[in-house]
Amino acid sequence: MKNQFGRLALTLLLFLAVFLGSRYYYQSLEPKVETSGLYDHLGGDFTLTHISGDKSLKDLKGKPSVLYFGFTSCPDICPLSLNKLNKVIDKIGPKTHGLINKVFISVDYKRDDPKKVDEYGRYFSDDFISLAGSEEQIKDITKKYAVHFEFVPLKDSALGYTVDHTSRFYLLGADGKIVNTYSDIINDPKFTNDLKELLK
Amino acid sequence: MKFAALITLLTLSSFAQEVKNPWIKKPIIGMTGAYMVIQNNTNKEVSLIRVEGEDAKHYEIHTHTKVDGVMKMRQIKELVINPKKSVELKPMSYHIMMLEIPKKKIKNLSGKMKLIFSNGKTIEITAPVKEL
Numbered sequence: 234m235k236n237q238f239g240r241l242a243l244t245l246l247l248f249l250a251v252f253l254g255s256r257y258y259y260q261s262l263e264p265k266v267e268t269s270g271l272y273d274h275l276g277g278d279f280t281l282t283h284i285s286g287d288k289s290l291k292d293l294k295g296k297p298s299v300l301y302f303g304f305t306s307c308p309d310i311c312p313l314s315l316n317k318l319n320k321v322i323d324k325i326g327p328k329t330h331g332l333i334n335k336v337f338i339s340v341d342y343k344r345d346d347p348k349k350v351d352e353y354g355r356y357f358s359d360d361f362i363s364l365a366g367s368e369e370q371i372k373d374i375t376k377k378y379a380v381h382f383e384f385v386p387l388k389d390s391a392l393g394y395t396v397d398h399t400s401r402f403y404l405l406g407a408d409g410k411i412v413n414t415y416s417d418i419i420n421d422p423k424f425t426n427d428l429k430e431l432l433k
Numbered sequence: 434m435k436f437a438a439l440i441t442l443l444t445l446s447s448f449a450q451e452v453k454n455p456w457i458k459k460p461i462i463g464m465t466g467a468y469m470v471i472q473n474n475t476n477k478e479v480s481l482i483r484v485e486g487e488d489a490k491h492y493e494i495h496t497h498t499k500v501d502g503v504m505k506m507r508q509i510k511e512l513v514i515n516p517k518k519s520v521e522l523k524p525m526s527y528h529i530m531m532l533e534i535p536k537k538k539i540k541n542l543s544g545k546m547k548l549i550f551s552n553g554k555t556i557e558i559t560a561p562v563k564e565l
């Protein structure tokens with residue numbers, strides 16, 4: 234009886250070892266930046282307006298890009314997010330700023346024009362590419378990138394309305410394809426690791 | 434010792450509401466948020482019902498919540514502070530929204546504002562401007 238149990242345990246242990254070993258082996262064959270396939274159907278071309286003229290996805294290709302969607306009447310979440318992005322990139326290395334496109338896109342097509350958005354982005358650093366768009370253009374890009382935004386009336390507020398929006402960072406490779414999206418780029422090291430891999 | 438305790442008690446009770454660590458986020462364009470901790474030292478619930486000041490045309494009480502990754506900002510009529518409790522106004526949460534700050538004031542806010550409470554009390558504060 235005792236012997237049988239021992240043999241069973243040994244067999245199980247052997248199976249486990251083979252299983253874990255093969256898993257490790259296959260994992261090591263996977264590309265360094267996992268694209269998971271989740272974003273294969275997301276992303277794609279768009280055209281928006283920069284203070285200097287039209288900007289499309291093709292203008293961003295050649296370098297990795299980070300996209301963040303927000304609006305300029307946002308009191309803290311948008312400024313916090315753009316600040317965080319600069320801080321994370323500083324940490325990777327100050328020169329990294331020049332190796333990527335940092336893109337801020339305002340979904341508030343009613344209030345934000347290219348000039349206002351540009352002024353807003355420049356507050357964080359001169360190298361932000363800040364983009365505005367028409368209703369049609371914003372609806373197009375938010376649909377393609379699965380960004381939720383919604384105009385919500387604030388009836389007693391001098392603001393008139395606010396814009397509920399997804400707070401998320403989109404990392405695009407130099408080919409313009411989405412690598413991954415991140416809700417937290419400070420405490421979760423995934424963003425930093427993925428960006429570093431893309432820059433290798 | 435007893436005397437000291439009495440003095441402390443008197444001082445505390447003379448501040449029905451207290452404001453700690455007020456600050457204003459440096460505005461980028463004509464709007465920003467003001468943050469602080471408001472403490473209610475009374476045995477009754479009290480609400481912040483209005484804010485006045487000279488830096489912005491409008492001061493509103495707002496809240497910010499994140500629901501399924503979506504940020505939602507809403508105006509609230511009053512900010513309730515429970516008896517003997519405090520409420521923290523901070524980024525991505527409750528804030529005093531300062532709207533329509535004139536261009537020439539953006540770079541030199543006085544930070545002065547007056548908080549008006551439901552029990553008739555008012556507190557005047559000067560909030561320093563800080564980077565987020």
Ligand SMILES: [Cu+2]
Nearest residue numbers: 308495506530
């Ligand atoms: Cu607000």
